Amino acid sequence: MPAFEAAVEAGAEWLEMDVHRTADGKLIVFHDSTTRRIAGEPGYIWRKDFARIRSLDAGAWFGQPFTGTRIPTLEEVFARIPSHIHLDIELKYASIRKQHAADVGSKLQALCERYERTGRILASSFSKQILTKIPRLAGAIEIGAIYHGSFSQSQVLREMERIGASWFIHNIRTMSASQLLKIKEAGHTTAVFTVNSERWVDHAVRCGVDYIITNEVEAVKEIIARKYGSDR
Numbered sequence: 001m002p003a004f005e006a007a008v009e010a011g012a013e014w015l016e017m018d019v020h021r022t023a024d025g026k027l028i029v030f031h032d033s034t035t036r037r038i039a040g041e042p043g044y045i046w047r048k049d050f051a052r053i054r055s056l057d058a059g060a061w062f063g064q065p066f067t068g069t070r071i072p073t074l075e076e077v078f079a080r081i082p083s084h085i086h087l088d089i090e091l092k093y094a095s096i097r098k099q100h101a102a103d104v105g106s107k108l109q110a111l112c113e114r115y116e117r118t119g120r121i122l123a124s125s126f127s128k129q130i131l132t133k134i135p136r137l138a139g140a141i142e143i144g145a146i147y148h149g150s151f152s153q154s155q156v157l158r159e160m161e162r163i164g165a166s167w168f169i170h171n172i173r174t175m176s177a178s179q180l181l182k183i184k185e186a187g188h189t190t191a192v193f194t195v196n197s198e199r200w201v202d203h204a205v206r207c208g209v210d211y212i213i214t215n216e217v218e219a220v221k222e223i224i225a226r227k228y229g230s231d232r
Contacts, residue, residue, distance in 0.1 A: 001072050002059075004081055010217040014122075015081065016088040016193075019074055020095035021104055026050035027074040030058070033094040037061070039071075046095040074108075078115040086120045088144065088191075088213070093127035101133035109135045124169055131163045144169050144191070153182040160188065167191060169213075172200050177207045184208065198223050 004015050017029045022045060036042045039056035050073075059069025074089070081087070089108065096104055105123075112121050123134045124144030131143050144167030145160050151170075160168065168183045172192040184190055193213035195204050201223045204212050214220045 001077070001080065002066060002069060004077065007217050008081065008085060011221060012085070012217045014086045014088055014211065015077075016090065016213050017074075017077065018090045018092050019104075020045040020092050021097075021100055022050045022053060023047055024049045025100075025103065027104065027107055028053060028071055029074055029077055030071050033092060044095070046097065075111055078111050078117065083115065083117060083120070086122065087117065088122045088124055090146070091123060091125040091127070091130050093125060093130060096127070096130055098129055101130045104130070105133040105135055108141065112140050122167060124167065128159060128163050131165065136164055142166050142189075146170070149174050151179070153179065156183065157186055169193065172204055172207075172212075175203075175207055175209075180207050180209065195220060198227075202227075 004017070007015055018031050019027055019029055020033070021027055028045070028050065030045065032038060034042065034044050035048070035053065035056055038061045039058050041056055045053065053071055056071065057068060058071045059066030077087070091104060108121070108123060112118050118140040121140070122142045122144050123131065124146050125131050126146045126148070128145060131145065134141055134143060143163065143165040145163065145165040146169040147156065148171045156168065167189045169191045172195055175192055180190060189211070190209045191211040191213060192204050192207070192209050195201055195212040195214045196216045201212070201220060205228060212220065
């Protein structure tokens, strides 16, 4: 949660987060599929109950000021982050079993309605099967298909049409302007990850992407303002 609050303070318009489903059905926000690296306890998130996950210290790994920080639920993020901020919710296929995808979709829809975030939520995933389970109600939740590596433009466009995706999200390191052109011409919104340096900011601008995903909000905003104007 401290990272999200810092990003908002730095001027981020969107927050990207990774969402997992616990063994007892809670949606939590955490990057890794296991708790070993950050919290020091082995085991996959989807095999742990929320109470156990909640007991872990997810902050000490980042430094003493963050000691005691707990892994938040998705609902806590909805409740604490200002409602004008858009949320890109990456549904992690490593933790969301296909038989639970519909449950995740209905819970996401309920959160959007409860916290009045309709139209400001993007549900994204590498798993196209998960994305087909997200409710399509009056544009409440947009769908983002994530890709990595080489791809066939025509195949991607067919797949995006099949699953109802309006966003195309790709790794900046394997993306070119020519690859992106046909996607943009089809009217899709485009985004790339993860842009943390001037080199990749420049590449993203050359490619003509609509949005960039970064871990370094302030630094990237400074690069863009200095080289391309503050209105970008």
